Amino acid sequence: MLVKQISVFLENKSGRLADVTRTLADNHINICALSIADTTDFGILRLIVNKPEEAEKILSDDQFTVSCTSVIAIGVEDKPGGLAKALDILHVNNISIEYMYAFVGKTGNEAFVILRVENPDEAVKTLASCDISIIPSQQVYCM
Structure with a gap:
């Protein structure tokens, strides 16, 4: 019954959000839901995707700081x-x-x-x- 959510720590730099979404798209991972909370220096992107384990590995391998909850x-x-x-x-x-x-x-x-x-x-x-x-x-x- 629990859903796996991917959280990605992002620097507040132009293009970082696009990098995450492009990485997922290139690997045929669909975003079902998302939320982003930010401060002046960083943001936390929370994602529900169709393949959470694969997304976590791909993003981590691509040098993003990722966790799954x-x-x-x-x-x-x-x-x-x-x-x-x-x-x-x-x-x-x-x-x-x-x-x-x-x-x-x-x-x-x-x-x-x-x-x-x-x-x-x-x-x-x-x-x-x-x-x-x-x-x-x-x-x-x-x-």
Whole structure:
């Protein structure tokens, strides 16, 4: 149920983001979702890709600083309060969110969100028990 996320440490230099995306494209790796957080000197690019193990190796071999972490992909009702419901469940169960971002994709009445939490396995169990849709990794990688 957990999704592998690739994090890439990037210097804030012109072309570095293009270098990452070109490296992935040249190796036929599709980006399903991404988020970038930056400071004046560097940024952290977080990626969900269709082949995470391969992407981690290729980027590392290409001299990028890369790590892989487990995140959760959930589907929330695409209406006011849909995300609040899932976040309330985590809050009530004392599960802290480190960060989150939405990604493109929608099925029926759900919008998709990536969550990084302190205890992903516990969060998956808790959310699933409260009827929050957990999106399997293989489905996410194919979006």
